[in-house]
Amino acid sequence: MANNDIIIKALRAVGEEDAEYLVSLIGSTPGFPKEGIIFRDFMPVLADARGLDILMRGFAATLPVAPEDFDVVAGLESRGFLFGPALASRFGKGFVAIRKAGKLPPPVFAESYDLEYGSASVEVEQNAIHPGERVLIVDDLIATGGTARAGADLIKKAGGIVAGFSFLMELDGLDGCSRLSEAPISTLIAMPA
Incomplete structure (x- = not known):
């Protein structure tokens, strides 16, 4: 996938300048954590004030549902914890x-x-999600x-409703989004696996 394809979402x-800047901060480490895998490292984005601002604006602009269509944000351990609270606070x-x-x-x-x-x-604490609560699930990437x-199954077990999924990155070719067909999905960046 060409760099331009990665930037398009x-x-x-x-916008173009901010998209290029955001993507320039994401590191790629071939062979980590094992041979045949390219590790996509977005931690430099969080360490950069401009990159973090672009990331949060991008997340907010690409929500899979309108803010009034979810009640709470759930972050998947561990990287969903890094920007999930900021996204929740924003809305x-x-x-x-x-x-x-x-x-x-x-x-x-x-x-x-x-x-x-x-x-x-x-796991999720039993009192964290109320029956019928609409939940936006957030994580760094979908592979x-x-x-x-x-x-998503855990949210349902707790009595909640999965309103949507929001990811920073989608790793192309791994077909992870097909496993999440019950709710809308958004990704900010697509990269080859």
Whole structure:
């Protein structure tokens, strides 16, 4: 995928100059965490005041649903915690953390899911989501969709409704968005896997 293809989604949200600047901050490390994977590092975006501002404006401009169509933002551990609260605050919403198993005090709802090398589980506190509450799920990237799928199932188990999914990056070719068909999805940037 050409650099121009990567920028196109962000371009629509924040303009050409800011889109190019945002993408220039995202690092790529081939072979990490294992051979055959390109690690996409957006931490330099957070360390840069202009980059962080562009990121948050981009997230806000590309919501998959209108702000009045969700009640709370849920961030997936761990990088969804970094910008989920800021996004929630921007729209006058609360924030709920979807954590890895064993990180929250009981009582919790839990949801397990398969990974290529085993299984994992995510949890949410039982009193964090109220029945019928509409939840926007936020994370840094969508790859195969396993964690986001488990987060959506967890929201439903807690009595909430998945209003949409919002990701900074989509890794093309991994088809993760197809696992999240029940609600609208937005991504700010698409990059090759």
